[in-house]
Amino acid sequence: MIFCHCAVVGDREVKQAVDAGARTVSQVCRSTGAGQECGSCVFAVRRVVCEHLEQVAVMAAADPEVDVAAS
């Protein structure tokens, strides 16, 4: 699903950025290029970042072997 049309960025890229260590919307925007032009996608970016961080936290809680910070 693409939601940043200026930089052509979607949920996949945003999740990858979070998995690579980005923890804030602005970090995700910087590394993916989303939200840097017209800015109209930032709420969509934020939604995916929040959802994905939550999922990562749930997975980490279920499996203590997985180190969130290192992933």
Next chain:
Amino acid sequence: MQPVSPRVVELLNEALTFELTVTNTYFLHARMLDNWGLPKLGKVFYALSIDEMKDADAIINRILMFEGHPNLQRLGNITVGETPEEMLALAYESEKAAVKQFNGAAQECHDLGDHGTAAVFEEYVRDEEQHAEWFEAQLEAIQRVGVQGYLAQQIDASTPPGS
């Protein structure tokens, strides 16, 4: 003519934002599907885009009737599916969101005593329910016949280009 409350124009503008957002989204989906060689599904998205545009048109007229200002600048986020299945799933979700939004707007209009605008919203609820139902059926068909089988039905190799 003045609305019973300025809130009515706000509700109409919120509905307008929704209709304009799906008009654009479905239009892009239609052309992407054509480009992927799936013109039958493309045609459906095209027709729905026009339908949603007509909804937007009617809402604009109603806002003007109430001497309000229709906001054509505001759009919701345009979420573009990267596969046909994702397009159908996104459309299903957005139609369900429309049903919820318009039901709420109809209720608010009734509470404000504007039964005319409430009736307009109720009519839209039924439209969007039908749209949601159609998308749901497509997702069910994909469950049954598999995505390959479903997509094979969306090809149309019998129409020469340019016609």
